[in-house]
Structures are given as structure tokens and as C-alpha cells.
Amino acid sequence: MNTCHMYEQLGISKEILNYAAAIEESLADRFFEIDATAEYNQLKVIHGMQKCRVSDTHFAATTGYGYNDAGRDTLEEVYAQVFHGESALVRPQLISGTHALHIALSANLRPGDQLLSPVGKPYDTLEEVIGIRDSVGSLKEYGVSYRQVDLLENGDFDFEGIRKAINEKTKLVTIQRSKGYQTRPTLSVARIGQLISFVKEIKPDVICMVDNCYGEFVERTEPLDAGADMMVGSLIKNPGGGLAPIGGYIVGRADCIERAAARLSAPGLGKEVGASLGLNQSFFQGLFLAPTVVAGALKGAVFAANLYERLGFSVVPDSTESRHDIIQAITFGKPEGVIAFCEGIQAAAPVDSYVTPEPWDMPGYDAPVIMAAGAFIQGASIELSADGPMKPPYAVYFQGGLTWYHAKLGILKSLQKVWEAGLVKLPVM
């Protein structure tokens, strides 16, 4: 049986397949480079696991308080080792990326302190954590103020603005690596390093935290290598490798992590408690698989950028740019495009392929959001998923794919739907 026939069975027309085949062929060098990074990162993870003497006894479940959970403690050592931090907090009790960021921020800020974002508006769910939008329990309610310096029109850091914004109250600087729901470029680890050096030159004792969501294993280095004091992320994104069913991580300077642990559990308890409930094996194995899973997702993102850019859509990153996260934004300019794209991603899923996604008012977001995901783990965006807030510029944010082949099918199916909706003309091949 041939592969084209299988694609046709899955609803992909010959026209789409022909166009996509030409695009894929042109990407051999990019894919080679992505695989080389995955190889490096795979070795980095294995080296970390060997150094920490990971053993199958670490996969045993603990319950209750979770005292002496050797698996949990070793997993945290492995994260610290792999990402080059002094200490780590990696827990199923960190419910999500937002929760991990909330813990890292609220643990390391005190009343009267100021939080600074020198890279513009943070991810939507952080607005209520910080109190940019009023919310019960926000940092603002606890007397932590917030300042923001936007990126310049051309995407550069506003160094002058940042210098002026840093004052005696500035305690913590939050740097979001990924673009989130914005069309600004994602920051490379090198650029993050440049920003951190600049900030530390002005105020050496300021804590620099990086929201590393979607960035893990995309490059060979991570933000801690570039001088960050803490980096934070979600286990249902890159580092969970698709296997972690929940969780978040905070890695970095020992004192920052100690404060985070005290905030997550309780002062005096810190890292000593927190049962792992049998999840350790998924966390270890997910981390082990993460470099190759991220590579598959990256290939999908590069493929989508090339496929849609040549059809005249604006894509961020563009077809040739180097990658610093796994997210691909495609701007359709109208709601129908966002909806058709998401319908295609949904229809290509192994789970829930028969449901039709619709925009809804999600908690934490200020406009209805349409989400497509047929995931094994609810909301896991390392799995093939797409989402778009229903507001101008009507861009869809696409990410993930546990395998390149699934990512490819999803993208083809999205184009099929966009094409069938009459929103695009295919080039004559």
C-alpha cells in the first residue's frame, strides 16, 4: 500500500499532497539541523540521568506526606543537572505552567517589591497573577507593584527604557522566552543572556526569572546557561515529553527554589513533602523522550511556516528563521481562517477526531478562544494542538505533535479545511 493512499483515506486531497511534497523536499537541511540538536539534547538528558544514578526503584509510588521520596528527589536532581541549576522543584503539585510561575513569583517577591517585565506584556494568564487585570489573590493585592517596558517597534529591547524602569524597588525581572499569544519574535537564549547581563549590570542582586514554556530542548542551551536565576515551565509542554500527565518545574538558584518550595507546600516543610503518587516514571521517561518529541514538533512548525507562507499568509516565525520555541503563528486576518485551521488539527487527532471545536470563554483569557486538541492528556500542548483568541489579527497559534508524522498530517488537514472553505488558492504545481 502506498502512503498517498493512506493520506487520501484520511481526507487529504491529491492537490494538497502534491503542493506539500514540494515544500517538504525543500526542508531537508532544516530537518537535519533539528535532528542534530535533538541528538545533542538526548545525550545531555542521558548524561544527567546517569550522573544522578537513576534506578528503577525511583519509579515507586509514595503516598500521603511523601517523606523520603527518593524518586522525586532524584528527578529534581536530574532537572538541576540537565538544565544547569543548583536546585529544582519538579512536582505534580505544580498544576500547570501558570501555577509554577505564580509560585516562583509569589515566593520570591515581598510587599513593596516591584516586578519588571522588560519584554512587553506577559502571557495572558499571568495578567491576573500579577494584577494587570484585577483578580482575587493577585500579586498586586499583596502589595507587589508591576512595571513593563515594551519591545521596540523592530523587536529590539528598549535598553534606555529598561534602565529607567529599574529602581530601588525592582526585585525580580520576568522574561518570557516564547511569544505566547503575540506576534513578536520569540527570544533566543543568546538574546535572553544579553538582556540579563544588561539588567545585572544596573542592579546585580535582581532576580532574573525566565518563563521557559515551549522553549525546552529547542536549542542546545537553556536560559540558566545564559545567566538566569530561575527558569520555569510546564510538564505538559516540552520537558514532559508527552508522558507527564500533569506538573510543572522551577529550576535555578538554591535560595530561589527553597523559597518556591516553602510557598508551594508550607514554610518549614519546603521540599521535604509532596507525594509523587506513582508519577515518577512518567516524569523520568517523558524527560528522556522530550528531545525527540520536541524535534518532531519543530519539524511540524517549520513545515507549517513554509506551507502557509508560500500561500501568502503572514507567519511568525517566517519560513527561514531560526527557532527558539515550538510555536508557529499563522495570521489569517479573519475568524473563518482560524476556525477552519483548528477544525483541521482536530480532525487529524488520534483522540476526539470527530468533535468540532468552537470558540469559548476560557478562564484566564480576555477573549473567546478556539482550541483544537485531540490529546491523550487534557490540554497538553506538546501534543498537536492549535488555539487562537477570537480577536484581531485573527492569528492561530499552532504547536506540538508527539511525532513528526502526526504533526504533518495535522497541518495537511488544516490546509485541506482552509482550502475547502475557499480561503486559499493552491499554486499550480
Ligand SMILES: *Cc1c(COP(=O)(O)O)cnc(C)c1O
Ligand atoms: C503555556 C504558557 C504559560 C502557562 O502555562 P499553562 O500550563 O497553560 O498554565 C505561561 N507562559 C507561556 C509563555 C506559555 O506558553
